[in-house]
Amino acid sequence: MPFIQVYVEPLALSLNQMFTYHSKEKLERGIRVKVEFNHKEMVAIVMGECEKPTDFQAKEILEVLDEKPLLNDELFELAEYMSNTYVASKMSCFKTMLPPSLRVQSKTKPIIMEEWFEQGEGMSSLTPKAKELFEKLQPMLPMRSSLFRKQAKTHTKQLLEKGYIRSIKREKQEEIASDYEEDRPPILSEDQEKAIETIRNEENSTFLLHGVTGSGKTEVFLQLAKETIEQGKQVLFLVPEIGLTPLMIQRVKARFQQKIAIYHSQLSASEKYQQYQMVKNKEVQIVVGTRSACFMPFHDLGLILMDEEHDTSYKQDAMPKYHTRDIALFRSAYHHCKLVLASATPSLESYARAYKGLYTLVELKRRIAKSMPKIELVDLREGEVEGGLSKNLLDKIQDRLAKKEQTILLLNRRGYLPVMKCRKCEETILCPDCGIALSYHRSENTLVCHCCGNTYPNTNTCPKCGSHDFYQHGMGTEKLEGSIQTKFPEAKIVRMDADTTRKKNAHQKLLKAFEEEGDILIGTQMVAKGLDFPNVTLVGILQADAGLVRSDYRANETTYEMLEQASGRAGRADKEGEVLIQTFDRSHYVMESVLNHDYRKFFQTEMQYRHLGNYPPFTYMATLIFSHAELSQALFEARKVKDELKEQRVLGPIEISMRQKKKRVRLLLKDKSQEHLETTIWALAHRYKSNAVKLEINMHPLMLEE
Numbered sequence: 001m002p003f004i005q006v007y008v009e010p011l012a013l014s015l016n017q018m019f020t021y022h023s024k025e026k027l028e029r030g031i032r033v034k035v036e037f038n039h040k041e042m043v044a045i046v047m048g049e050c051e052k053p054t055d056f057q058a059k060e061i062l063e064v065l066d067e068k069p070l071l072n073d074e075l076f077e078l079a080e081y082m083s084n085t086y087v088a089s090k091m092s093c094f095k096t097m098l099p100p101s102l103r104v105q106s107k108t109k110p111i112i113m114e115e116w117f118e119q120g121e122g123m124s125s126l127t128p129k130a131k132e133l134f135e136k137l138q139p140m141l142p143m144r145s146s147l148f149r150k151q152a153k154t155h156t157k158q159l160l161e162k163g164y165i166r167s168i169k170r171e172k173q174e175e176i177a178s179d180y181e182e183d184r185p186p187i188l189s190e191d192q193e194k195a196i197e198t199i200r201n202e203e204n205s206t207f208l209l210h211g212v213t214g215s216g217k218t219e220v221f222l223q224l225a226k227e228t229i230e231q232g233k234q235v236l237f238l239v240p241e242i243g244l245t246p247l248m249i250q251r252v253k254a255r256f257q258q259k260i261a262i263y264h265s266q267l268s269a270s271e272k273y274q275q276y277q278m279v280k281n282k283e284v285q286i287v288v289g290t291r292s293a294c295f296m297p298f299h300d301l302g303l304i305l306m307d308e309e310h311d312t313s314y315k316q317d318a319m320p321k322y323h324t325r326d327i328a329l330f331r332s333a334y335h336h337c338k339l340v341l342a343s344a345t346p347s348l349e350s351y352a353r354a355y356k357g358l359y360t361l362v363e364l365k366r367r368i369a370k371s372m373p374k375i376e377l378v379d380l381r382e383g384e385v386e387g388g389l390s391k392n393l394l395d396k397i398q399d400r401l402a403k404k405e406q407t408i409l410l411l412n413r414r415g416y417l418p419v420m421k422c423r424k425c426e427e428t429i430l431c432p433d434c435g436i437a438l439s440y441h442r443s444e445n446t447l448v449c450h451c452c453g454n455t456y457p458n459t460n461t462c463p464k465c466g467s468h469d470f471y472q473h474g475m476g477t478e479k480l481e482g483s484i485q486t487k488f489p490e491a492k493i494v495r496m497d498a499d500t501t502r503k504k505n506a507h508q509k510l511l512k513a514f515e516e517e518g519d520i521l522i523g524t525q526m527v528a529k530g531l532d533f534p535n536v537t538l539v540g541i542l543q544a545d546a547g548l549v550r551s552d553y554r555a556n557e558t559t560y561e562m563l564e565q566a567s568g569r570a571g572r573a574d575k576e577g578e579v580l581i582q583t584f585d586r587s588h589y590v591m592e593s594v595l596n597h598d599y600r601k602f603f604q605t606e607m608q609y610r611h612l613g614n615y616p617p618f619t620y621m622a623t624l625i626f627s628h629a630e631l632s633q634a635l636f637e638a639r640k641v642k643d644e645l646k647e648q649r650v651l652g653p654i655e656i657s658m659r660q661k662k663k664r665v666r667l668l669l670k671d672k673s674q675e676h677l678e679t680t681i682w683a684l685a686h687r688y689k690s691n692a693v694k695l696e697i698n699m700h701p702l703m704l705e706e
């Protein structure tokens with residue numbers, strides 16, 4: 001009779017402690033069981049067998065929930081790696097890796113069954129017509145009953161009754177991608193040929209494909225994928241945001257004309273489950289998806305393609321705070337397959353690694369069609385500016401409207417007004433949970449916290465003095481849309497931001513509307529990435545330096561990425577592209593690098609700053625956030641920890657914005673050794689697991705919370 005060790009919820013109880021139970025049968029690792037824990041019924045995951053405990057009586061497990069293990073050996077190893085690296089509980093890692101309906105706490109599976117017909121042992125004679133139909137359809141059995149009925153019509157009944165076919169139930173498997181007309185591979189450019197050859201022939205397993213915007217990186221992906229598929233292996237296409245999935249799905253489907261799995265956050269639980277099963281049951285060779293697709297249960301992965309590898313959406317905000325690139329590296333090593341990271345603006349980390357030769361650098365230096373777009377910096381301190389728009393930009397928009405060409409306007413702030421500040425008493429309306437300014441969203445007449453997402457009705461009344469008069473300074477995409485529409489009443493405007501893309505498939509619909517009949521696309525950073533519209537010849541960036549004022553060590557990098565990527569949307573086909581960047585600081589090296597499309601210059605300058613400030617990639621970093629209703633309590637713990645840490649550089653404590661009415665205090669740790677940093681933080685995690693002051697850990701943060 002085996003004794004088994006399990007991990008059990010709740011997560012907070014203990015970071016990675018296993019508990020022993022007794023089972024009547026042998027249970028494989030990865031099977032879920034129900035157990036009694038602290039007088040409650042809970043779901044647990046079996047980790048393996050163990051010796052009979054000598055110091056206590058192990059309880060009996062209550063129920064076995066799965067026939068087969070949910071996770072294979074690779075995914076167990078991956079969970080181990082994630083738990084260590086991100087200082088997260090194993091349970092939170094398992095949970096992240098599985099589709100929602102298979103998660104530890106979930107008892108019901110949203111399996112949709114459908115009817116199929118399979119071959120029976122029919123003996124008695126059939127009418128001639130039924131016989132003829134059966135002979136025709138027999139080779140295709142088993143087949144979906146709906147399909148069979150369509151062809152055999154009323155004869156189906158006879159075939160069923162006489163036992164020639166039998167009705168069975170099968171799990172319904174649905175493909176989400178629609179079909180696209182077959183597209184033929186273009187003749188590759190010389191650069192593309194060379195890139196493919198290098199990736200195919202070099203021994204190295206990780207490649208950084210640095211290609212300027214519009215240089216045809218996707219075509220390199222497709223060619224490499226083709227070779228992998230022909231070898232019978234699987235390919236994973238990763239994109240950073242849902243907004244970019246339609247485009248990638250379309251290109252992949254059109255090229256390969258085969259069933260593919262899709263995985264992203266807007267799918268329902270049952271859709272996710274079905275896509276997951278399609279990969280598990282080896283029914284598809286291709287997966288296209290966002291971050292969470294990196295956990296798909298591949299059995300023979302042959303290639304991982306990570307598009308826009310610099311994008312911060314690849315890092316998860318919630319525990320475990322993993323980076324998709326790390327997971328991709330892990331899986332590529334496990335499957336001995338190649339990983340290609342691609343971007344026009346590689347992350348500093350990846351480029352530094354390529355520079356050192358850890359990754360093989362592959363470059364596409366020219367655009368496929370035209371040359372790079374012409375960039376102009378517009379100094380907002382000079383010349384006419386109307387509602388945030390320079391005269392220069394307005395004239396150019398007018399010109400494109402006349403020429404029936406398209407414009408993209410980027411303003412990286414959604415909503416109508418960024419702050420509600422009273423004109424009489426100067427009070428600013430704040431989020432009661434986070435303590436930061438609320439934004440006004442006009443169409444819903446609400447005040448929204450862009451930090452926690454909470455919304456409040458707008459009463460247009462100052463909470464302090466009761467006045468109804470607020471400043472109208474600043475703007476978000478909603479206000480911009482209104483003022484552009486007033487200026488150009490005839491123009492067809494499409495707005496794309498978090499507010500207009502909440503519904504399923506909204507990205508796809510908006511992009512289609514713009515492509516088919518739009519004149520101007522207005523949006524947040526969402527419109528800066530990946531879009532490939534041949535008729536876009538003008539890109540306007542409204543508040544280019546808004547991102548530079550943040551104190552974050554990556555503020556320059558993210559601003560550079562956004563500006564260069566947004567510029568890259570102009571002039572991608574046979575028409576010349578033009579970009580107007582409105583700025584207050586035209587001499588900033590970020591602006592200069594964008595102006596000359598000079599990634600190297602940006603990289604070298606930024607690396608110097610990082611070196612001076614001792615920031616990644618020159619060091620490993622982690623943040624510790626202490627929170628408590630009382631600021632003094634949180635500060636006390638933070639100071640105590642700082643005093644103890646002798647071997648790391650510790651910055652802080654500083655007070656940052658609240659969350660859920662809790663005061664928060666941040667420490668920033670820097671360490672030359674990743675391993676040493678992990679050990680230190682694991683010790684702290686154990687110590688604070690049941691403290692009144694909560695400790696939140698972010699290993700290798702991409703953004704420092706403010």
Ligand SMILES: Nc1ncnc2c1ncn2[C@@H]1O[C@H](COP(=O)(O)OP(=O)(O)OP(=O)(O)O)[C@@H](O)[C@H]1O
Binds near residue numbers: 214344
């Ligand atoms: N060899 C080729 N011949 C003709 N057209 C090509 C070729 N390769 C790519 N293209 C086309 O060029 C355009 C730009 O390619 P793609 O979207 O792959 O660029 P990209 O490098 O991914 O750019 P970005 O980084 O801006 O997303 C696409 O419309 C694509 O179909």
Ligand SMILES: [Zn+2]
Binds near residue numbers: 431432433451452453
């Ligand atoms: Zn809030």
